[in-house]
Amino acid sequence: MGTQTPKKCADSRRAQVTQEWQAWDAERRTEAADEGYFLAASIGAEPSMYFPEQDGRAVPEDGAWIIVVEEPFTELRSRFRVPPLSMWRARPHELNTGAIVLKGVEIHPKQAVIATPGGDLHLWPHEYVVVDRPMALVSDPDATLHSLGGQPVLDEEALFYLMSRGIPRHEAVMVLFDTVTSLDFVYVTFPEWITDALAGAGQSLCRHMALNPRKSTV
Numbered sequence: 422m423g424t425q426t427p428k429k430c431a432d433s434r435r436a437q438v439t440q441e442w443q444a445w446d447a448e449r450r451t452e453a454a455d456e457g458y459f460l461a462a463s464i465g466a467e468p469s470m471y472f473p474e475q476d477g478r479a480v481p482e483d484g485a486w487i488i489v490v491e492e493p494f495t496e497l498r499s500r501f502r503v504p505p506l507s508m509w510r511a512r513p514h515e516l517n518t519g520a521i522v523l524k525g526v527e528i529h530p531k532q533a534v535i536a537t538p539g540g541d542l543h544l545w546p547h548e549y550v551v552v553d554r555p556m557a558l559v560s561d562p563d564a565t566l567h568s569l570g571g572q573p574v575l576d577e578e579a580l581f582y583l584m585s586r587g588i589p590r591h592e593a594v595m596v597l598f599d600t601v602t603s604l605d606f607v608y609v610t611f612p613e614w615i616t617d618a619l620a621g622a623g624q625s626l627c628r629h630m631a632l633n634p635r636k637s638t639v
Contacts, residue, residue: 450526492505493548562590
């Protein structure tokens with residue numbers, strides 16, 4: 422990285438950022454992230470709050486499907502309870518406060534935000550996992566798609582018709598899923614026997630043990 426900071430704005434109105442500055446800023450943020458994860462831990466901060474990309478929990482600007490592994494204790498719980506290990510479409514959010522400074526770069530805490538029937542819910546990186554293959558879960562026979570109103574999204578009669586024409590269930594689900602106008606307003610739940618079997622999945626061992634301490638056998 423050069424020592425001279427490139428010009429940030431391409432015009433006097435500061436409406437357009439130069440590509441040179443964007444590349445320079447991305448490079449210094451990468452350097453800060455490489456060192457910052459361990460520095461954040463050394464000062465008692467939760468590293469994934471500042472560097473979710475290091476744990477594979479970064480939510481891109483265009484959103485991602487996530488599974489909520491731990492429902493946060495917020496006032497929203499009085500209006501809506503997030504089903505265990507349910508899958509939601511999330512968007513990224515960066516806080517304006519709580520920044521740490523590394524190599525002259527301010528690194529702010531990051532969250533994922535989901536729209537629920539009770540309102541928007543902000544999640545810390547340790548409270549969710551990013552799903553690599555969401556369509557595989559959506560097409561599972563035991564999965565149920567819901568709208569924010571709580572009603573199933575897929576037309577079961579249409580699903581049965583497509584399957585009766587020889588279309589495999591996972592392909593039929595994809596056909597109908599493509600008719601959903603906004604993925605931001607659907608979520609996916611799974612039956613209790615699945616969520617019970619996967620309890621603790623996606624949580625670090627330390628976090629899981631803290632939430633589920635072993636009972637003494639003495």
